[in-house]
């Protein structure tokens with residue numbers, strides 16, 4: 412079953428996500444590709460499954476494979492692994508995390524998933540004794556991940572043979588065909604760091620602002636505008652005229668930590684003469700701090716062009 416990010420609670424629970432099988436262990440796979448791993452591995456171990464991928468094409472391929480295999484207690488979502496694990500998975504809830512053949516980023520190590528911050532965050536989402544199973548063909552990334560896990564001081568490292576299903580994924584077969592070796596390690600958590608949950612707001616907190624009544628200047632031209640707030644960035648990419656209500660719709664790109672979203676911000680004239688600026692529900696965005704900042708950016712953009720603001724809630 413595919414979940415939109417906004418279908419989850421932040422944080423969620425095994426009982427809510429898998430109401431028919433809450434007694435089973437909870438396994439999560441990062442970067443499941445075409446979904447082959449879980450279809451095969453689930454034959455050897457019963458567990459509730461949560462798969463996270465950034466590729467939409469992979470999501471659809473994997474869903475078909477899981478459906479054909481009749482795996483009902485499996486949830487797939489399109490997100491970066493980091494905000495999902497940090498935001499959706501509650502404290503000490505997962506029995507296992509699988510990472511099979513992650514992108515090795517040979518020239519850009521800073522993009523690698525398995526680094527100290529990931530090991531720290533995952534340590535608090537795994538149960539005591541829970542494990543991260545890492546399989547790769549890339550010896551240099553393998554050594555790098557071992558070193559990062561050791562640096563975190565939170566895991567025992569167990570080098571052993573990979574599970575059979577990890578040798579049958581699309582990338583496993585590709586690299587084995589080319590003659591590459593496969594490396595496998597299990598990082599067993601022995602202590603944890605308390606990394607607070609990724610903060611996502613509810614629809615009650617929909618950010619908005621109100622512009623004063625009166626003649627508001629029309630927007631007749633537009634250039635991309637970039638607003639930076641600490642480690643978050645909002646880029647207003649475009650603006651469209653709303654023919655239905657004489658308002659505007661801004662297309663905003665938001666980057667915050669590991670999450671990027673593109674959202675619409677509506678600028679709508681109201682009957683009392685004021686103008687409302689708010690996030691559109693279209694696309695079911697996660698209401699994060701970055702989304703609040705996108706509404707703030709549009710408000711600032713309008714202020715810079717002569718609009719006056721009476722009220723802000725972001």
Ligand SMILES: C[S@@+](CC[C@H](N)C(=O)[O-])C[C@H]1O[C@@H](n2cnc3c(N)ncnc32)[C@H](O)[C@@H]1O
Pocket residue numbers: 441442443444445463464465466469490491492493511512513514524580581582583
């Ligand atoms: C080299 S492929 C391996 C796919 C699959 N595990 C296999 O063995 O065939 C790496 C996958 O990780 C996904 N990915 C990369 N970064 C990710 C992230 N931060 N969160 C979730 N998935 C990610 C990519 O979209 C890609 O499908």
